[in-house]
Amino acid sequence: MSGEDNNCAKINDVFEELCRQLSINGQVADISEKFSLLNSNAERVKFASELLEKYALYPEILHREKDDELSAKYRQEGNNAFKRKEDHTAWRLYTKSISYATNNSECLALAYANRSAVLYEKKLYKQCLEDITNAFKNNYPKRLHGKLIQREERARELQLSETTDRYFERPSGLKEANRKIPSASAKVEIRRTKALGRHVVAKRKIKIGEIVVVEKPFVSVLLKAHLQDHCFACLTLRYSTIPCDRCVYAMFCSRTCQQQAWEQHHKYECPMLATLYGMDVSKMTLAALRIAFVAKKHYYDLDKYNNDNDGGAIYKSQSYEEIHTLEANTHLRNSSDLFPKATTAAVVRYVADRTSPSFVSEFSRDDAAIIFDELLMHHQQTAATNFHEINECAEDEEGRYVNTSEIGAGAYAFLSLFNHSCSPNVVRYCHGTEIIVRAIKEIPADGELLDNYGYHYAVMRKADRKRELQRQYLFNCECEACVNDWPLYKNLPRSSTVDKSYDMPELESIMMGDRAEAIRILTFLLGGHLKTVACNTMPEPNKLLADFQETIKQCYALLGNRKPRF
Structure with a gap:
């Protein structure tokens, strides 16, 4: 938010200096071996904490007071x-x-x-x-x-004559809610297999454009770059924000959001923000910290949260149990992945102890601090592969809405069960912090619903996609586009069997932010035109179907979060 924190040691610098000290003292191999033998997240954080103390690498605590x-x-x-x-x-x-x-x-x-x-x-x-x-x-x-x-x-x-330009349009919602998954359509269910783990499958045929998920996050965090023009609590775009009464960072759209945030988490994180922002702590670490605060009433229930115990239960997006049992993939992570996370957790815990000691003191048992460490470390791991970006469609200098920009991140329990495909059949849109998932292909009964984790066959080569998915999400992608090595968009064939009357609609008005035109085009496409095109063109992959899918995606994106130029 400001330049006052530029001289603060960054979290990555702390870790690099720790590694340098270990190297100078010839301890890298010994420390790596000892760390690899640790069994719990809390033990890993304690181990890193002792090293940071030994080498005097804990950061200076920053304070940014009202002035x-x-x-x-x-x-x-x-x-x-x-x-x-x-x-x-x-x-x-x-x-x-x-x-x-x-x-x-x-x-x-x-x-x-x-x-x-x-x-x-x-x-x-x-x-x-x-x-x-x-x-x-x-x-x-x-x-x-x-x-x-x-x-x-x-x-x-x-x-009285001001044009109302809503930040997002409210979608129609789920046509038929799911009794077992309140945030999902009745047409989907969670299944489990050895190969796929938990995943989402269609119980009945799902049409293009159908809403299959409407989910609110368990927690969401706002990026530092958007602290001034978005609400710290609900992330809504706002130019008349009001400040936190104590810190100089959090701004809110209303007293209601200000008070709710204070009660849920901000009273603990408020005095920590100067140091954490100054150190450039990542959004995922901030999300993990917020979960550790919000989940405090569950600290002594964690033993009951069993990842295998989901038969017949209701899957509630706002339940901490669903967030806690998301896959952390700890067994797939090596020390080079876990040690930086443990170091970060140790630093965050140090900052919490010195700026927000009231949090741990509220507990009657002495092991609250250990549980706090456990959750900080655990949710840094679940965040990396399960949390989702919150974005908005922002107007560029030419008055066009062609790109989305990230404003924050959220923990979405049900969305995290969707597996990846480089040619997805669903797409996500943000309406505030709520995420709407729609089908962009027809999905047959028993077909898996497949999201895209940011690596699409049309814009990235197979080898690059597979490498990045393995690095970030720890799996080898075997989707249809990878198995069959689909070409990039520029090399896709264009079907010659389709009549000219099925050409892609004019998109310029959509790109200029015309929501009414976006709705008209969606009505035209989903009213039967797209099905006619699909019946008269070659199977995927081909350029015409890719164009139609992109048209649908752009139209729906425009109905979500939209930021006009100020």
Whole structure:
């Protein structure tokens, strides 16, 4: 969020320095052997902790307090940018001024008022009025009331004609909910085989475009780059954010989100953020930490959570048991994978002990700290292969919505059961933090539902896909596209048996963000045109079917999270 933390030792630097010290002292082989013999995650974290202490490598604890002097500095810089008509820069600096201002101070009120001027210029009248309200609530100087009241009156008039541009459209939802999997369609079920483990299969035929999953995350985390313009709790795009009352990092869309986040996890992580952000701790580690906080009421139930005990049970996305029993693949990981994770967990635990000791002290048993270490390490492993990106479709400089950008990550229990294919038959979209999964191919009864983990046959060569999937997800891909070595998109054949009337619809209006046109095209394609095309063209892979699938994906993406240029 700011440049103040640039001089802090990074988490990767700490690990590299530890390895250097071990090498200098001729201990690499001995330490590696001892580490490989450890049986539990907590033992691994303790082992790394002792080494960090031995070599004095624990980081300096950083503090970023509210500071009216800094707040005034950022506000003045914002004023200068606003005079230059650099609206985005001015908005960013005013938001920074808000985050640093002390509670109920004149500095806070002035920053809100000044930011409202930017939002007024950007025609975001509703959010402008929210900032004006917050300025008055925080002792805005009476000598300046007149000008702000005038802006408020103009904004109220203009708000009536303000075009409502929702961050995302609410989907229709599941047509028929699954009794055993509340987040899934009744047309799917979880099966288990020795070869595939737990996986998701169609009980009945699923049509193209059908929603098969609507799932909320157990926890989600916001990327550091989006702290100012998205809610720290619900990740919604917001330009009139309000700050955490204590730290200078978390910003919220409402008091409700602020209070819920505080009760669930932020009261523990709040004093840790300066150090963790300063060290560039990864989003997956931050997600693991948040799970360790949110799951505290389950600390003494972990022995009951058996990965094999799922017969007949209801699979609940919001249940910690489902998150805890996601595959960590510890048995497939070597020391070169586990040792950095243990070192990171040890550092995070050290920061927690020195900035947020109240968490462990809330427990009546002495082993709470050990369980905390266990979960930090465990969920760093489950995160790497099971957590999902939360993204938005962002408008580029040319006014086009052609790419998605990551804003955060979430722990989605049911989605994590979907296996990968380099030619998937489902696709994911984000509506807020909720993920919607739709079929992009017709899936027959007993057919497996297959997601894509970021490596698609159309844009990446087989050898590269297989290498990256093995590195990140620890499996050798044997999907249809890999087994048959499907060509890249540019080398795909184009069917010559299809009449010209089946050409791909004009996509320019979709790329320019026209949601109404996206809905019209989806209605046209899913209303029978795509089936006609499929019946009159050669089997996959071919360029025409790939084009139609991409059209469907772009249309649905536009109905999800969408960020216009500011």
